[in-house]
Amino acid sequence: MNVDYDEDVRALMDHARKLLDARGAIDAARRVLETAGDTHATGLWRELGAQGWCGVAIDDAHGGLGMASVALAGLAEELGRSLAPVPFASSIYGFAQAIALAGSETQRAALLPEIASGALIGTLAFTEGPGTPFAAPPTARVERGRLHGTKQPVTDGAIADWAVVLAATADGPGLFVVGLNDPGVTRRSVSTLDPTRPAARLDFADVPVEPVGRTGDGVALAAQILTRYAVPLAFEAIGGADACLEMAVAYTRTRFAFGRPVAGYQAVKHRLADIYVKNEMARSNAYYAAWAADHDPAVFESATAAARIAACEAYWFAAKELIQLHGGIGFTWEMDCHLFYRRARHLSTAAGAPDWWRARLADQLRQVAA
Amino acid sequence: MTFDDTPEQAAYRATARTWIADHMPAPIDAADAPIGSTEHLEHMRLWQRAKAEHGYACIAWPAAIGGGGGTPIQQAIFDQEEARAGLSSNYFMTGLKICLPPLLKHGSDAQRARFIAPAVRGDEIWCQLFSEPSNGSDLAAARTRAVRVGDGWRIDGQKVWNSNADRSDFGLLLARTDPDLVKHAGLTMFWIDMRAPGVDVRPLRQMNGGAEFNEVYLDGVMLRDDQRVGDIGEGWAVALTTLANERAALGGGTGPTWRDLLALARLVPSGDSVLADDPVFGQQLAGFYTEAESFRLLGLRMLSKLSRGEQPGPEASAAKLVWSNHVQALSAAAVELTGDYGMIDDPALAPLAAAFQARLMWAPGLRIGGGTDEILRNIIAERVLGLPADARADKGMAFRDIPQGTR
Numbered sequence A: 001m002n003v004d005y006d007e008d009v010r011a012l013m014d015h016a017r018k019l020l021d022a023r024g025a026i027d028a029a030r031r032v033l034e035t036a037g038d039t040h041a042t043g044l045w046r047e048l049g050a051q052g053w054c055g056v057a058i059d060d061a062h063g064g065l066g067m068a069s070v071a072l073a074g075l076a077e078e079l080g081r082s083l084a085p086v087p088f089a090s091s092i093y094g095f096a097q098a099i100a101l102a103g104s105e106t107q108r109a110a111l112l113p114e115i116a117s118g119a120l121i122g123t124l125a126f127t128e129g130p131g132t133p134f135a136a137p138p139t140a141r142v143e144r145g146r147l148h149g150t151k152q153p154v155t156d157g158a159i160a161d162w163a164v165v166l167a168a169t170a171d172g173p174g175l176f177v178v179g180l181n182d183p184g185v186t187r188r189s190v191s192t193l194d195p196t197r198p199a200a201r202l203d204f205a206d207v208p209v210e211p212v213g214r215t216g217d218g219v220a221l222a223a224q225i226l227t228r229y230a231v232p233l234a235f236e237a238i239g240g241a242d243a244c245l246e247m248a249v250a251y252t253r254t255r256f257a258f259g260r261p262v263a264g265y266q267a268v269k270h271r272l273a274d275i276y277v278k279n280e281m282a283r284s285n286a287y288y289a290a291w292a293a294d295h296d297p298a299v300f301e302s303a304t305a306a307a308r309i310a311a312c313e314a315y316w317f318a319a320k321e322l323i324q325l326h327g328g329i330g331f332t333w334e335m336d337c338h339l340f341y342r343r344a345r346h347l348s349t350a351a352g353a354p355d356w357w358r359a360r361l362a363d364q365l366r367q368v369a370a
Numbered sequence B: 001m002t003f004d005d006t007p008e009q010a011a012y013r014a015t016a017r018t019w020i021a022d023h024m025p026a027p028i029d030a031a032d033a034p035i036g037s038t039e040h041l042e043h044m045r046l047w048q049r050a051k052a053e054h055g056y057a058c059i060a061w062p063a064a065i066g067g068g069g070g071t072p073i074q075q076a077i078f079d080q081e082e083a084r085a086g087l088s089s090n091y092f093m094t095g096l097k098i099c100l101p102p103l104l105k106h107g108s109d110a111q112r113a114r115f116i117a118p119a120v121r122g123d124e125i126w127c128q129l130f131s132e133p134s135n136g137s138d139l140a141a142a143r144t145r146a147v148r149v150g151d152g153w154r155i156d157g158q159k160v161w162n163s164n165a166d167r168s169d170f171g172l173l174l175a176r177t178d179p180d181l182v183k184h185a186g187l188t189m190f191w192i193d194m195r196a197p198g199v200d201v202r203p204l205r206q207m208n209g210g211a212e213f214n215e216v217y218l219d220g221v222m223l224r225d226d227q228r229v230g231d232i233g234e235g236w237a238v239a240l241t242t243l244a245n246e247r248a249a250l251g252g253g254t255g256p257t258w259r260d261l262l263a264l265a266r267l268v269p270s271g272d273s274v275l276a277d278d279p280v281f282g283q284q285l286a287g288f289y290t291e292a293e294s295f296r297l298l299g300l301r302m303l304s305k306l307s308r309g310e311q312p313g314p315e316a317s318a319a320k321l322v323w324s325n326h327v328q329a330l331s332a333a334a335v336e337l338t339g340d341y342g343m344i345d346d347p348a349l350a351p352l353a354a355a356f357q358a359r360l361m362w363a364p365g366l367r368i369g370g371g372t373d374e375i376l377r378n379i380i381a382e383r384v385l386g387l388p389a390d391a392r393a394d395k396g397m398a399f400r401d402i403p404q405g406t407r
Ligand SMILES: Cc1cc2nc3c(=O)[nH]c(=O)nc-3n(C[C@H](O)[C@H](O)[C@H](O)COP(=O)(O)OP(=O)(O)OC[C@H]3O[C@@H](n4cnc5c(N)ncnc54)[C@H](O)[C@@H]3O)c2cc1C
Pocket: A255, A256, A257, A258, A262, A265, A266, A267, A268, A324, A325, A326, A327, A328, A329, A331, B127, B128, B129, B130, B131, B133, B134, B135, B136, B137, B138, B160, B161, B162, B163, B164, B213, B364, B365, B366, B368, B369, B370, B371, B372, B373, B374, B375, B378, B390
């Protein structure tokens, strides 16, 4: 047993942290937030591709580095802590894992190498309206191989080249891969609470698609894809929550009230300790999920659910208390606190909110303990 | 004990309700006059004036100085009826609920005669100039200097987070008159004209993108001695009057409630039904309802105290603490219930015109402004429970010797 990152993953993470710091990832996030129409840090995105990071967990036969899920998790942690505004989550945790899991060999050969190099961007387009994932049947429809309908919000939908879409068919819901540069696709950006992970509305009018996996199994496949997607998202949340903790510690040590640093008040100390505890609890669950993804299918889903629930809670707590512990200045636009607050909300709702995962987890537990 | 209106209260309520229905301003289009715009302010000013003319503004203040000559209970009844009609008058709240009560209690007759009536009519707007970059919770550590010059005072310093200062006519200013005394003793309160030479108001952008609060730079602002509110060195006592009223005004404010959460859940599909019918949602809803009732009813208990002539006590701290955290939890839950669609904050797309999304981005400010969660807990622990105070590093020290942070 060695419940920790391996040497090679640590090295990758160190390298990633240095590069993301050097490129000012968080400032780039702020630029995207403040500049209408700006979708991502294009230079940084190219660089991540050139480093081979987009393909870290894609097998070498398809142009990737073929490292373990834990390596992807490590990168996700660094990306989450830096708030890097790049479509990495949509393209790599979402789209690439969807194709790797459910795509045909032809689709993998055609799509994964371009995703692994960062040349093309993919995303998932499952949602149409309010609610937990799949609560309402999709109204987007595929008939005779052509897609009609609307998906929103689609993260990185304005810049993605490909999407895996959930759509109704005569045989039940199915997953389809669709080229977003097709003339039948209209994209409009949609304003959300976290513009550093920008979203779009996609309208499809008679757009050719290809099925991914067996049509009719769409919802079950999409749920499996969200499970894969959820693991690195949990690591992004933990990275973000750790960044919040560091900022809160640094600020409260130097901010004085009543003649001493506010970090010296037990109310503040205990809050910081609580953030630490939640982060470490979430980290433990997340490690188990990342390992199980490659090694233990029997516990993978329950481990992922626990990781996601703990990580979402930890990040939300850390982000809201980060603002609180800064006092008035934490509520200003100028301070970066709200970037984490926004991202924490995004990560809690992307891939199903914690309540949805609690319900899934409870189902699993009932089966395990039947 | 009774929660019912007495016959007189019921009669007052009926009259007020009819009066509101008859005099209420016609609704204006949010597109033409969004909240915060000059158009919206002018619109609400008309309402404030109408209330003042009919004795419905500052109901509990004596009529002789511009109030309604009524009771705190009548004020509360009117507030409830006003809220029921969907009206509020935020622009005037800082003045009427925060800045003017200390003028009533500590000011001179001349100050009351000059300022109360115009503020009650909504003709003049006030802001609170207390917090500074170096100190907010530790308000008594204000550094802005007031130095005697001839018969008057010269003010130099900087204030921050001052809500509505950019549209205010006057400000209530806490300043240090003697840095050699212990910090509470060296403070004095003043009123200032926000357009006086040397006053520079700069809007400050909040995390939600709006700019309701400001930085106020004070550079050689000259005041007459009759701009002093209360005695020299009495600034802290005056400030405390303000703070007690501020918390009483804050606990249980406006914004989406559990009713809106339920309305939202009725729009969200879940299985063959809607989320509103889901038992897990039901548990959540029940929790939010119970919490909301607890501070609504605590408000009524405070009111009962007020009507007996007692001051709003530390209950106000409890109400504000629970309310602001409730608002944050409720709006976060609303976003999560709607899944990733809940991240959409475009009022044209999001359910309930994105009210919950907007609230989520305000909520952190509610837990900080008017006393942070931590300070409120200290007040409850020390003043209600009588627990020993934290060891204060600055106790008994001259203000100028107190250790300062690097920020
Ligand atoms: C929306 C909004 C509107 C505002 N409007 C006004 C206004 O109109 N006029 C005005 O003058 N001010 C206004 N303020 C300022 C507000 O009063 C201060 O921000 C607040 O009192 C906190 O002070 P601070 O920002 O200096 O935080 P700090 O005092 O620096 O606090 C930093 C952190 O330390 C904690 N802390 C401090 N002391 C202790 C202690 N003894 N024990 C435990 N924890 C402690 C705090 O709770 C906080 O978490 C407003 C603020 C906001 C957010």
